[in-house]
Amino acid sequence: xxxxxxxxxxxxxxxVDCQWACPAHTDVPEYIRLIAQGQFTEAYLVNRExxxxxxxxxxxxxxxxxxxxxxGRVEEKPVAICRxxxxxxxxxxxxxxxxxxxxxxxxGKRIACIGAGPASLTLANDLLPLGYEVTxxxxxxxxxxxxxxxxxxxxxxxxxxxxxxxxxTDRGVDLRLGSPVDSMKALLDAGEFDAIFVxxxxxxxxxxxxxxxxxTPDVAAHVHIGIDWLESVAFKHIEAxxxxxxxxxxxxxxxxxxxxxxxxxxxxxxxxxxKPRTFFKASKWELDDAEEESVQIIVNHAPKTFxxxxxxxxxxxxxxxxxxxxxxxxxxERSAESVxxxxxxxxxxxxxxxxxxxxxxxxxIALDQWHVPQVDKITFQSTRPEVFFGGxxxxxxxxxxxxxxxxHQAAISVxxxxxxxxxxxxxxxxxxxxxxxxxxxxxxxxxxxxxVERRLMPHVDLKERFRKINIEVELGFTxxxxxAEVQRCLNCDVQTVFDAKLCIECDACIDIxxxxxxxxxxxxxxxxxxxxxxxxxxxxxxxxxxSTPLQQTGRVxxxxxxxxxxxxxxxxxxxxAAWDMQKSTxxxxxxxxxxxxCMKQPARKTA
Amino acid sequence: xxxxxxxxxxxxxxxxxxxxxxxxDYEGGxxxxxxxxxxxxxxxxxIEATWGLSLRPEQLVKLxxxxxxxxxxxxxxxxxxxxxxVHGRMPSIATGAIAANSQLYYIGVSGDGDTLSIGFGQFxxxxxxxxxxxxxxxxxxxxxxxxxxxxxxxxxGSKAKKGEANQQPPxxxxxxxxxxxxxxxxRSFSGDKAQLVPLIKAGMMHxxxxxxxxxxxxxxxxxxxxxxxxxEFVRDHYxxxxxxxxxPPANEITTEYGAGxxxxxxxxxxxxxxxxxxxxxxxxxxxxxxxxxLRDKQAHGEYVTGLIYMDSKSLDFHDVNAxxxxxxxxxxxxxxxxxxxxxxxxxxxxx
Numbered sequence: 001x002x003x004x005x006x007x008x009x010x011x012x013x014x015x016v017d018c019q020w021a022c023p024a025h026t027d028v029p030e031y032i033r034l035i036a037q038g039q040f041t042e043a044y045l046v047n048r049e050x051x052x053x054x055x056x057x058x059x060x061x062x063x064x065x066x067x068x069x070x071x072g073r074v075e076e077k078p079v080a081i082c083r084x085x086x087x088x089x090x091x092x093x094x095x096x097x098x099x100x101x102x103x104x105x106x107x108g109k110r111i112a113c114i115g116a117g118p119a120s121l122t123l124a125n126d127l128l129p130l131g132y133e134v135t136x137x138x139x140x141x142x143x144x145x146x147x148x149x150x151x152x153x154x155x156x157x158x159x160x161x162x163x164x165x166x167x168x169t170d171r172g173v174d175l176r177l178g179s180p181v182d183s184m185k186a187l188l189d190a191g192e193f194d195a196i197f198v199x200x201x202x203x204x205x206x207x208x209x210x211x212x213x214x215x216t217p218d219v220a221a222h223v224h225i226g227i228d229w230l231e232s233v234a235f236k237h238i239e240a241x242x243x244x245x246x247x248x249x250x251x252x253x254x255x256x257x258x259x260x261x262x263x264x265x266x267x268x269x270x271x272x273x274x275k276p277r278t279f280f281k282a283s284k285w286e287l288d289d290a291e292e293e294s295v296q297i298i299v300n301h302a303p304k305t306f307x308x309x310x311x312x313x314x315x316x317x318x319x320x321x322x323x324x325x326x327x328x329x330x331x332x333e334r335s336a337e338s339v340x341x342x343x344x345x346x347x348x349x350x351x352x353x354x355x356x357x358x359x360x361x362x363x364x365i366a367l368d369q370w371h372v373p374q375v376d377k378i379t380f381q382s383t384r385p386e387v388f389f390g391g392x393x394x395x396x397x398x399x400x401x402x403x404x405x406x407x408h409q410a411a412i413s414v415x416x417x418x419x420x421x422x423x424x425x426x427x428x429x430x431x432x433x434x435x436x437x438x439x440x441x442x443x444x445x446x447x448x449x450x451x452v453e454r455r456l457m458p459h460v461d462l463k464e465r466f467r468k469i470n471i472e473v474e475l476g477f478t479x480x481x482x483x484a485e486v487q488r489c490l491n492c493d494v495q496t497v498f499d500a501k502l503c504i505e506c507d508a509c510i511d512i513x514x515x516x517x518x519x520x521x522x523x524x525x526x527x528x529x530x531x532x533x534x535x536x537x538x539x540x541x542x543x544x545x546x547s548t549p550l551q552q553t554g555r556v557x558x559x560x561x562x563x564x565x566x567x568x569x570x571x572x573x574x575x576x577a578a579w580d581m582q583k584s585t586x587x588x589x590x591x592x593x594x595x596x597x598c599m600k601q602p603a604r605k606t607a
Numbered sequence: 608x609x610x611x612x613x614x615x616x617x618x619x620x621x622x623x624x625x626x627x628x629x630x631x632d633y634e635g636g637x638x639x640x641x642x643x644x645x646x647x648x649x650x651x652x653x654i655e656a657t658w659g660l661s662l663r664p665e666q667l668v669k670l671x672x673x674x675x676x677x678x679x680x681x682x683x684x685x686x687x688x689x690x691x692x693v694h695g696r697m698p699s700i701a702t703g704a705i706a707a708n709s710q711l712y713y714i715g716v717s718g719d720g721d722t723l724s725i726g727f728g729q730f731x732x733x734x735x736x737x738x739x740x741x742x743x744x745x746x747x748x749x750x751x752x753x754x755x756x757x758x759x760x761x762x763x764g765s766k767a768k769k770g771e772a773n774q775q776p777p778x779x780x781x782x783x784x785x786x787x788x789x790x791x792x793x794r795s796f797s798g799d800k801a802q803l804v805p806l807i808k809a810g811m812m813h814x815x816x817x818x819x820x821x822x823x824x825x826x827x828x829x830x831x832x833x834x835x836x837x838x839e840f841v842r843d844h845y846x847x848x849x850x851x852x853x854x855p856p857a858n859e860i861t862t863e864y865g866a867g868x869x870x871x872x873x874x875x876x877x878x879x880x881x882x883x884x885x886x887x888x889x890x891x892x893x894x895x896x897x898x899x900x901l902r903d904k905q906a907h908g909e910y911v912t913g914l915i916y917m918d919s920k921s922l923d924f925h926d927v928n929a930x931x932x933x934x935x936x937x938x939x940x941x942x943x944x945x946x947x948x949x950x951x952x953x954x955x956x957x958x
Contacts (some may be wrong), residue, residue: 074616079800390804441609449614505798506643506826511651514614514631516621535618552842563618572609575826 001526003548003556009431012584014543015561016492018081021068023405023586024050025429028081028393029066029493033445035088036486042096042468043088048095050588051085052122052168052404053147055160058086059474060151062252062283062399070191070490073539074515074563077454079488080477087482089160095167100129100592102172107131112193114181116165117145119199119391122407123414125168126591130415134173135193139180140235143169145201146392147400149231150253152260153470184359184387195386195414197556197580198373199407202392203227204355208248208348212313213397219306222313226253226349233260233469240342244268246316248303251281254349258295261347268342270296272303273332276323290475293462304338306346315342352397356537372396379423380410388413411591421593427589433582436494437571443581447568449514450487462561491566495584498557500547502578509570510534511573515563518570523549523556530560537562611635627660633658635682640675642938643830645797645823645838646745650682652800653714653743657684668704668713672697672726675752676718676745676823688794695726698742699731702924705738708934709798712811713740722929723759723778734787734816738924741810741817744780745797747825749834755828766833779905780820785898790921791817792897793851796841796915797824806914809880814925822910827918835908846889848900849891850883851914872919882914891916 004011010503018028027046034043037131047054051061061082069078080365109132113120116138124134131425142148142166147156169175181187205215205225214220222242226249232238245261247254250273258269271290273280276299280287291297299317308314319335324430332531354372359365366374366383373382382389390406395594413423436444463473510518523529529538529544537544537560545559571579613634621629633654638647657667663688671677673694680689688711692700697715705713722730722744733742748761755767760780761773784792791813795803803821810817822841824830830837835844856877870882870891884889890896897916904911924930935943945953 073619448611448618451615504643504826504830506645506824506838507648507651507798507800507843508643511647512613512638514616516618516630535620535622538620552839565614565616567611567614569611569613570611573642574648575641575830 001523001529001544001546004543004545006545009429009586011543011545011587012431012433012495013429013563015495016584016586016606017542018065018079019493019586021064022050023064023402024408025586026050026376027493027586029231029489029491030585031088032079032081032084033488035084035482036446040088040091040092041098044092044095045098045287047085047088050408051401052125052208052407053091053118053164053400054085054232055164056147056156057401058082058084058089060147060156061085061401061574064401070492070563070565071488074490074565076454080454080457080485083474083477084269084482084485085455086480087477090476099167101172102128104132105131109133109194110135110192111414111418112137112187112196113199114196115139115145115200115391116143116175116177117199117201117391117395117403118147119393119403119407119410120145120197121165121168122404123197123199123390123411124173126408126411127415128168128172130592130595132415132418136169136173136175137179137181138175138177141178143175143177145199146227149234150227150256152230152233152256152263154259154263154465154473155256157470157472169569174427178360182358184365185363188363188384188387193386194418195388196595197410197414198389198393199391199403200356200393202354202397204353205348206351206353208350210303210305212308215308216311218311218508219308219313221345223306224348226257226347227352229347230256230260233264238264240265242266244343245270245345245347246341246343247271247347247349249273249349249351250285250297251349251351253282253352254347255282255286255290257347258290259293260469260579261345262293263466266345270298271299272318272341273297273299274321274527275304276300276325278328292459301339302335307340313344313346316342316346354393354396356393367459378409378426379413380406381413381417381423385417385423394520407591408503412589412594415591415594421594427593429589431585432495432585432587433495434585436568436581436583441572443494443568445491445581445583446487447491447494447566447581448486449490449565449567452484452488454488455481455485488529492564493584494566494568494581496559496564496566496568496570497580497582498545498547499578499580500557502576503547503550503557504576504578505550505552506575508573508575512569512573514567514569515565517560517562517564519558519560520550520555522554529558533558533560536562590607619698620835623659626663628658628661630654630658633664633684635680637706638682639679640678641751641827643826644675645821645825646676646679647682647872648797648800649716649743649745649803649821649823650679652797652803652807653679653683655800655804656811659804660669660808660811662712665848667710668711670697670701670704670713670715670740672717672721674718674721675825676716677721679716679745680714694863695724695729697721698726698729699740701740702733702736702738705740706930708936709739709930709932710934713738714811715742717742717744719744719746719748719758719760719780723780723783727759727778731783731787734784734789734818736924737790737815737921737927738839739815741807741819743807744818744820745823746780746820746836747823747829748777749825750833751825751828755825765835768828768830768831770833772833779901780818781911782898782901785894785901785916786820786822788854789818789916790815790918790923791914792916793818793914793941794820794822794910796822796845796910796912798838798842799845799912802847802850802912805851805853809851809914812853812874812876812878813917813919814875815918815921822912841910845912846904846909847912848884848886848889848915849913850885852881852883854879854881855956872917874919880914880917880919882917885913892918894918
């Protein structure tokens with residue numbers, strides 16, 4: 001193998017699995033260390049830098065970081081990264097003085113955002129400090145987008161949502177509530193704005209046209225579309241549901257629907273899944289939370305017809321499916337029998353899609369056959385240069401943290417576009433390394449491995465939580481739990497940095513490594529080299545580190561990063577400091593980094 | 608010396624031996640030796656070998672004397688029996704233990720001072736008695752624990768850290784052992800586990816006294832330019848003559864060899880050692896030729912390594928003394944103590 005090019009920022013970034021997996025590249029180990037030091041405000045600000053909504057995401061993020069967490073490969077369970085984010089948010093001090101300053105003199109460029117969801121809010125967050133005037137058009141009377149309409153308040157309290165949105169909207173955004181945009185053409189023709197950002201989400205829930213669906217108005221009234229129904233509940237247009245409810249679909253929206261039903265009077269809620277459990281789209285933890293509340297999840301049942309008697313919905317017929325599986329794949333399926341489930345209401349949670357009835361065909365925005373605009377994957381620009389898309393509106397339903405990242409990227413594009421710079425030329429991420437060595441065996445980080453297991457999130461008592469719809473179920477970690485949980489983080493950003501020129505090949509690092517991730521061996525092609533490792537990696541997606549040839553024997557030092565616990569013992573046992581523990585800081589470029597050096601920064605004013 | 612212990616967490620894919628144990632189960636306490644000490648690599652090789660032999664920890668006895676080297680026994684197989692003796696007196700303790708219980712595996716770890724100076728007589732008599740043990744000599748040519756004076760194994764001309772050259776001729780442990788009639792003589796290097804691990808396995812399974820003289824650089828006092836026991840010097844003057852592979856009876860001999868001659872040697876218990884002669888003219892079963900070969904190479908400043916001499920048919924201490932196979936601690940009390948009448952009978956013999 002070729003020696004690893006550690007000067008490429010991606011090499012060390014990939015070692016920090018959580019940060020690499022996070023769409024917004026949140027500096028997870030850094031904020032966990034700050035929590036460990038009791039610096040909650042600083043931890044919150046590290047989060048806010050990249051993910052903008054730490055309090056919200058600390059409760060409802062899809063947390064791609066956790067399945068990626070190295071701790072989950074070293075032992076069974078990852079660090080509770082998401083809920084630690086909430087710890088930082090719960091315990092932070094007032095941060096308003098530490099938000100970036102907004103210049104009083106504007107730069108003369110006006111930006112319109114359509115929809116006040118996470119993508120638009122992030123874009124505004126990034127552009128306001130640069131002097132842009134941002135107007136957000138929101139169809140509802142409150143901002144937040146799906147964070148408010150589709151996430152029930154027992155998971156995300158309105159107060160948390162309001163506070164973090166106000167950090168942006170109160171700082172000079174022209175927020176126009178109750179103002180849906182009905183025509184893109186009209187908005188463009190008015191010429192009021194230099195750029196338009198569409199962050200209107202994927203607002204159309206999929207329907208299920210089966211026999212009986214529209215048999216009578218009564219049936220239609222008892223069959224609900226998940227995201228619309230959640231929205232009506234959020235705005236208190238719906239305050240009750242029948243006793244027996246069937247949820248069709250088993251994604252995260254289905255989990256919100258079933259748990260909301262229980263709080264609106266249902267006591268027999270079944271989630272009907274077409275396929276076996278391994279095919280579920282819902283996150284494991286959301287399934288767990290639903291099942292804790294006695295929601296039944298019934299697998300292998302495909303909906304067939306709505307059963308109607310005397311004009312009323314009485315239940316649904318399903319086909320009980322039998323699948324032949326080859327590993328993770330279904331190779332054949334057959335219907336074993338028809339089964340009837342009685343119910344009073346049905347909620348359809350089988351997906352959602354984009355819908356842009358308000359974007360005209362003839363205004364230079366290229367649309368595909370499904371009337372969805374063509375959007376550049378990197379710049380988020382449409383075929384009409386001043387129109388940008390982000391969040392679910394860009395590439396269909398994803399999640400909040402992706403919407404935030406889209407907002408950041410679109411902000412860079414909008415900024416470059418408004419400054420007359422080429423949108424496709426973007427700054428690369430940068431990487432800085434600095435040694436953590438303090439003394440002969442002292443490091444500026446806690447390098448000892450803590451064997452504690454993942455802390456369990458305390459929940460409100462099962463009876464108590466159904467009393468009102470907005471009782472937040474998760475209580476947040478106690479101080480004791482947070483103290484234990486932060487120690488589980490392996491500090492993957494404190495990198496093992498190797499200097500082949502200093503190595504005397506004494507084997508000390510190889511002998512001491514608790515997880516056998518180091519090997520000194522003659523070089524070979526990757527496949528062969530992986531087989532020669534002291535303990536071959538199970539996770540082949542993580543690249544190997546291969547040094548330049550060593551001085552004495554010409555062998556190479558190979559490190560399999562997969563299960564390194566960053567204990568630093570290789571560096572402690574190294575007599576020549578060929579290994580060093582160095583903290584990597586990944587600098588992700590934002591819109592503000594694109595500003596030219598001569599651009600005047602606002603002076604800090606005292607209050 | 609690290610302030611923390613090696614974390615208990617292990618690679619989830621670590622291989623397991625016949626007892627279902629991983630290498631990690633054969634570790635001992637955290638080493639307090641200098642970072643980069645060759646002795647720590649010897650420790651790792653012993654861990655690898657005892658794990659590979661699927662020894663139950665309680666089948667193993669580890670013995671040592673005094674010195675940096677003699678701390679080694681604390682760092683492997685915590686579950687084994689152990690005795691840390693007076694300086695240079697480890698062979699006496701080993702002889703006693705072996706006499707009392709022939710059913711255990713004995714590893715003695717000593718250094719060049721403990722073996723070739725204060726314990727030289729003990730070392731010689733342990734070889735002479737052919738006690739059934741593996742004797743590992745961690746040889747760094749320097750008294751590291753007392754800050755770097757030349758030891759009895761320091762080569763003529765080898766320089767100390769401050770520059771003065773050694774004048775006195777060294778005692779070569781390997782040549783000494785050969786002349787004393789040692790039945791298993793090997794030399795290896797702490798930086799070559801591919802050679803050392805099978806040698807340790809073979810030495811443990813050899814019936815009789817097995818010596819492995821391991822060049823184990825002192826990273827603090829003897830790893831500089833001018834030293835003849837530094838990592839770099841040893842690598843530059845390394846002459847591997849016979850590679851020994853240890854093969855349990857259940858396994859086929861599958862290792863492929865290139866040029867040179869391959870000699871399988873079957874041990875008393877059915878285990879085999881496959882000797883791969885890297886120099887085809889070399890005969891590891893001829894003591895006289897081995898001594899000549901070593902002297903010749905020594906004149907050229909070369910370290911001959913590998914399994915230098917082996918006699919698999921020799922009589923060990925137990926054979927010679929016709930001791931019983933039952934360990935003394937398992938003999939019934941009546942048999943172990945002859946009583947007043949029995950004692951009188953024994954005394955009668957000497958009248």
